[in-house]
Amino acid sequence: MYNKSQIQDFQKITIDFLKNPHKIEIETLKTVLKFHEYQYYVASEPTISDFEYDQLYQQLIALESANESLITADSPSQRVGNSLNNSFETVAHLVPMLSLENSYNAEDLTDFDRKAKEGAQLEILEYCVEPKFDGASISLLYENDLLVRACTRGDGIAGEDITNNIKQIRSIPLSIPLLAQGIQQMEIRGEVIMTKKSFADFNAQLKEKQIAPLANPRNAAAGSLRMKDPKEVGDRNLDAFIYHISYFLAAPGKSVTKLLATHSGSLELLWNLGFRSPQKEKKLITGIDKVIAFCSTFEAERDNLPYEIDGLVIKINDFALQEKLGMTSHHPRWAIAYKFKARQATTILENVEFQVGRTGAVTPVAKLKVVAIGGVMVSSISMHNQEYIKEKDLRLGDTVIIERAGDVIPQIVQSIASLRKGTEKIISFPTHCPVCNTLLEKEEAEAVWRCNSPLCTAQIIEKIIHFVSKDAMDIKSFGEANIRKFYELGILKTIPDLYTLELEKINGLEGFGKKSIDNLKAAIEVSKAQPLYRFIYALGIRFVGETTAKTIASQVHHILDLQNYSEEQLQAFEDVGVKVAKSIFNFFQDAKNIQLIQSLEALGLNMIQTNTKAVDGNLTGLNFLFTGTLLQLKRSDAESMVEAAGGHILSGVSSKLNYLVVGDDAGSKLEKAKKIATIKIITEADFIELVKN
Numbered sequence: 001m002y003n004k005s006q007i008q009d010f011q012k013i014t015i016d017f018l019k020n021p022h023k024i025e026i027e028t029l030k031t032v033l034k035f036h037e038y039q040y041y042v043a044s045e046p047t048i049s050d051f052e053y054d055q056l057y058q059q060l061i062a063l064e065s066a067n068e069s070l071i072t073a074d075s076p077s078q079r080v081g082n083s084l085n086n087s088f089e090t091v092a093h094l095v096p097m098l099s100l101e102n103s104y105n106a107e108d109l110t111d112f113d114r115k116a117k118e119g120a121q122l123e124i125l126e127y128c129v130e131p132k133f134d135g136a137s138i139s140l141l142y143e144n145d146l147l148v149r150a151c152t153r154g155d156g157i158a159g160e161d162i163t164n165n166i167k168q169i170r171s172i173p174l175s176i177p178l179l180a181q182g183i184q185q186m187e188i189r190g191e192v193i194m195t196k197k198s199f200a201d202f203n204a205q206l207k208e209k210q211i212a213p214l215a216n217p218r219n220a221a222a223g224s225l226r227m228k229d230p231k232e233v234g235d236r237n238l239d240a241f242i243y244h245i246s247y248f249l250a251a252p253g254k255s256v257t258k259l260l261a262t263h264s265g266s267l268e269l270l271w272n273l274g275f276r277s278p279q280k281e282k283k284l285i286t287g288i289d290k291v292i293a294f295c296s297t298f299e300a301e302r303d304n305l306p307y308e309i310d311g312l313v314i315k316i317n318d319f320a321l322q323e324k325l326g327m328t329s330h331h332p333r334w335a336i337a338y339k340f341k342a343r344q345a346t347t348i349l350e351n352v353e354f355q356v357g358r359t360g361a362v363t364p365v366a367k368l369k370v371v372a373i374g375g376v377m378v379s380s381i382s383m384h385n386q387e388y389i390k391e392k393d394l395r396l397g398d399t400v401i402i403e404r405a406g407d408v409i410p411q412i413v414q415s416i417a418s419l420r421k422g423t424e425k426i427i428s429f430p431t432h433c434p435v436c437n438t439l440l441e442k443e444e445a446e447a448v449w450r451c452n453s454p455l456c457t458a459q460i461i462e463k464i465i466h467f468v469s470k471d472a473m474d475i476k477s478f479g480e481a482n483i484r485k486f487y488e489l490g491i492l493k494t495i496p497d498l499y500t501l502e503l504e505k506i507n508g509l510e511g512f513g514k515k516s517i518d519n520l521k522a523a524i525e526v527s528k529a530q531p532l533y534r535f536i537y538a539l540g541i542r543f544v545g546e547t548t549a550k551t552i553a554s555q556v557h558h559i560l561d562l563q564n565y566s567e568e569q570l571q572a573f574e575d576v577g578v579k580v581a582k583s584i585f586n587f588f589q590d591a592k593n594i595q596l597i598q599s600l601e602a603l604g605l606n607m608i609q610t611n612t613k614a615v616d617g618n619l620t621g622l623n624f625l626f627t628g629t630l631l632q633l634k635r636s637d638a639e640s641m642v643e644a645a646g647g648h649i650l651s652g653v654s655s656k657l658n659y660l661v662v663g664d665d666a667g668s669k670l671e672k673a674k675k676i677a678t679i680k681i682i683t684e685a686d687f688i689e690l691v692k693n
């Protein structure tokens with residue numbers, strides 16, 4: 001949207017501002033901020049760091065709070081909702097939001113093309129082909145340059161007013177230069193989406209709060225639009241593609257009849273007005289055969305996109321022809337959706353198993369009639385917790401829709417109540433541990449039922465599996481199946497047994513010859529010298545992941561020093577909050593755990609922080625966090641570079657963070673970091689420079 005010289009002008013104003021923040025005029029400041037929002041959210045080509053953006057933004061807030069009459073409806077500050085101000089009134093669209101006819105194969109497309117050619121009385125047609133975004137449909141209304149209303153599709157005639165929530169999406173401009181084009185009013189349509197990355201981040205947050213994850217980015221986007229609190233919508237990092245102009249009205253004395261002749265022209269206009277239209281993604285293709293070929297190559301590329309699409313939309317490009325063909329009451333005759341192979345399937349929920357994990361959490365697992373989705377056979381899906389079963393009203397014998405979005409773990413989307421025969425059974429959650437029969441307990445703030453028995457064999461086995469796992473003690477060739485087998489044989493009952501195993505007893509067991517026993521012996525021996533942080537992680541202390549384990553290890557000489565730390569002292573560690581500190585404290589006050597550590601020490605395991613000398617490098621004392629996909633470095637290598645230069649890696653955004661290194665498609669961490677002025681937000685290239693210097 002901005003040309004080279006405009007970009008340079010804005011950049012110059014920005015640099016002048018950074019040198020002398022008080023000189024800038026409020027109107028200039030707003031235009032500059034809008035420019036940077038556009039570069040970041042629509043064009044994906046930011047020209048300043050987030051830190052610098054934040055300085056501009058803070059100056060705007062300062063000027064506006066000094067003189068409230070200067071606040072305009074399209075000021076970047078006005079995106080931020082400040083209360084629970086959503087009522088979702090029903091409003092009519094200016095033009096009904098029709099749906100699309102679906103096609104699934106080459107025949108359907110050839111048939112569509114034949115009818116369209118007949119209607120148009122032409123031999124061959126030009127199509128504009130673009131992604132069919134898998135999100136939530138919206139319509140936006142702009143009047144006198146301002147966004148005045150945004151609504152959901154609803155029944156196509158009327159939807160719900162979600163203006164406050166839509167204003168949180170930064171790729172949707174609050175104002176656009178319409179009057180300059182001779183347009184007074186314009187209604188447009190698009191799709192709100194959540195990128196795969198934001199979706200994964202969002203589900204990770206839910207998991208942390210022990211809330212069951214959402215099935216797919218579409219549900220996540222649609223659900224977000226109806227949140228009561230616009231601020232929460234802002235935190236979800238939504239995006240929007242705008243692909244259709246449904247209506248426009250000329251400004252007084254202006255004519256707009258010749259403004260647009262083609263669909264591709266309207267995508268260009270939308271792009272030039274500042275929207276993220278599929279201007280770069282679209283393809284103009286003449287003749288249906290080439291369209292069909294394009295559809296099949298594009299389908300193969302589907303997983304490489306940063307967002308989900310469920311097909312392509314094929315639109316006749318010429319508006320005069322579109323008008324000639326018209327529409328049915330359901331869909332236009334000039335467009336068709338080509339739907340990709342479904343990643344959804346229906347199957348029967350045949351049984352539920354309750355599995356007990358390492359921490360005693362009891363997880364219901366749906367056992368399904370085997371079904372293929374997107375080439376993968378699915379027979380078992382986690383149902384997370386009791387709440388999940390209740391919310392989705394899942395019953396034994398139900399027909400359920402399941403989905404696998406991209407590389408996301410399959411989820412149950414919903415049960416189909418209308419197919420019930422009356423024989424389906426309510427799923428009752430066990431009151432006692434399915435393995436050791438101890439009464440299950442649930443903390444008030446949690447969604448998870450737990451078996452708290454230290455003697456529960458399921459937990460003991462899972463703890464051993466975790467102890468030997470790759471990121472923990474990494475005892476190679478000690479797979480999950482072997483541990484279960486050895487446990488059943490009675491030769492491996494506790495973690496210390498790993499180091500006293502009578503390997504001769506294993507000799508001759510299926511899959512265990514002399515060579516594999518030698519390998520196992522060597523791996524067990526090597527593991528004794530693992531660095532302290534791995535041992536701390538291997539202990540499986542609740543809420544202590546690898547990063548926290550590293551932090552703890554760096555603070556002590558011997559692991560048992562941790563017995564002397566109070567909860568408050570533990571909280572002073574970087575990145576350790578109240579919940580984590582409490583868990584570490586409880587662990588080291590429990591005599592059984594101390595005994596376990598002592599017996600492992602007696603067996604020769606390393607308990608000492610061997611790397612206590614703080615590395616003195618150019619990043620000493622600085623805390624880093626990486627987010628998004630790095631293009632040049634592997635994430636683990638980048639983290640090692642920080643540590644080698646004396647820096648620390650934090651596991652989340654907090655005021656202790658000094659640098660957030662942002663890769664491609666960064667999600668909620670970036671949004672969170674932007675709100676903390678002291679965090680410097682830098683690119684991968686900046687990071688590499690920083691380490692070098």
Ligand code: IVH
Nearest residue numbers: 098099100130131132133137191243313332
């Ligand atoms: S055109 C009259 N283009 O798919 C214009 N729709 O299954 C009709 N959708 O309701 C819409 N990507 O919500 C159009 N590039 C795209 C689209 C798209 C996604 C959605 C839209 C529509 C639904 C129909």
